[in-house]
Amino acid sequence: MIETVTKSLEWVPLSDLMALVGLMPDGLSGRMRAWILTRVPGVNPRVLVDEVSHAISSRSPTGDDLALVDCAVGDSEPADYTGPWIAALGEAPAITEVGRALREHNIPPDWFRSAEWALLLPSQCAGGWASPAELLIPDKHIRERLEQKSPIVTEIPSPLSTQELNAAEPEQAARRIAEWRPAPGDWPDRSLRLASILADAVKRDPARWLSVPIRIVRALREPLYIGRYLHTAADLAPEHDLPVGALLDTIQLIRCHPWPATLPYEHNDWRNAETAGIWLIRVLAGSGHDFDGRSDEVWAILEAEATNCPPRPDATNTRLDPHERAINRSCTQALDAALLLAYNEQKASTQARPEAMRILDASLQLTGLDGAEHRSVLATRLKLLRHVAEDWFNANLALLLGADAAEGLGQVTVNQALKWGTADPWLLEHCQQQIRAAAQNNVKRALSHLMQAMLWELPGYTIDETIRFARTARLMSDAGEQLGRMLSHDAAEPHQITLAVKFWQSALEATAASDALLGFGWYSEIKTIDTQVWEQMTLQTVKASGGRTSWTYGVANRIASSAPTRTGLAILDELIRGQGNDWDREHATEQASQLIASAQALQATVEYRNLRNALVERGQLNV
Structure with a gap:
């Protein structure tokens, strides 16, 4: 499992991987999330802070949290994490309450959890827990104790080393990989470790390993290794000149299931290898490859895959977001590849492929989870879709985003565009009702898009209209917080700062509910607001809010x-x-x-x- 996650870090988006890890049992999931976030470079510091906040409020600290806390503290300003972590610790008991609980041997488990975290976090983050933690946790060396616990990751030995594979000719090395079989009682994931060693060898010398891919695949034989081989080729595609025609021959061979899979491993099946081939096509299309004049062949593969949605064991699993489910499905990967390929081809021709139109039509006819997943792909490519298939887009607008879609899938499509896409003026202007519905239903990032529309001064998003919506939807405080966060960077445009201040003034005039103004405390992060103006309006706000923010x-x-x-x-x-x-x-x-x-x-x-x-x-x- 650890090996699988480690390799997934190379090609699966962080948000998708975190969502999948979230399906693990609670204890393991928390440790895996902490472990992943400390191994991915360039993680947004706010993500690290939020992850620690979630951990503080839900579980006791583990050895894997030490590096997570260190990364969050090292990459953030104290102002970014102190408040959220104190809030996550919860309200601390009075010393007298702790004393009575100790006397009666009746200490709530949550107290121990918060006390442990309070001792682990920077001292300014302990808040009111500093003294209770001293009483509840006699052993103050919590960091040292956690460091001594067994790490979550245990290195699984590989039956062959990278050095051994590099010393042999690639085809010979591939045969050695195929011939290996686990012994009774062997590590269950040792074959996965061997697949990882294969990937390392290919990356060290791609010219040798990828020059004649069909011979390597014939030697590897097992779909598990073939799939990893193709995924590695996809990793290398953006920066290497690959033999695209030979790789396409290899993908076609795999789709024939040319020989039986004999390695005793649960996921050693040809369908997974086929999915790897579709992913490779998607990466090549995204890199602008023309497939050596064999686009007709590629389109036939993509249409066959995109319109084939076989039942899955997790068909009733609705815990994952549609886009999080879609990333690992061959049919939705094929749909995304088709959109990218259509875009590439339109650079040289104004005529959209009939295969592309059939794939799009088929996607809109799907319902249930399949429909939501295909639409999640379309939602993240709306701008591209309007470019490559403008006539189709306009003709199917109501079915794609509106009321003609079955089972509310039009709203699902808009929700996905807001959650996973960048702010799109066209979407904001033409789907105002759905945008507001998404914000009111707390769809992730929906309110941020709505407030961006106001800052862009799009029709339907004037300050007065936005104030009316925020007041009716009880989102005034959240709207203020969003603006404070959105405009906290140094490059915020002066005109947008002016609009944000006008929104704040209108909110003060429009609402009598004290809680509705709490979020405007985040305007303190907008450094380019004139200090005198900010202080005067903040004083009005905290007076109206009972001294709170x-x-x-x-x-x-x-x-x-x-x-x-x-x-x-x-x-x-x-x-x-x-x-x-x-x-x-x-x-x-x-x-x-x-x-x-x-x-x-x-x-x-x-x-x-x-x-x-x-x-x-x-x-x-x-x-």
């Missing part, structure tokens, strides 16, 4: 890092006296204690006196 950490830090003003002091006073959680008030108090020392010029103001009194009342200043 969903990002007190950022608000307090921004005020503390600026020159002291009366408005800034008033905001901190509201946060300290407000109804936020204990940690939020504590952090605001710490920042206020530091800031007030440099605010001597404001001693005569009512804001200074109020804040000073709040600090004195809480024992942070001497009278």
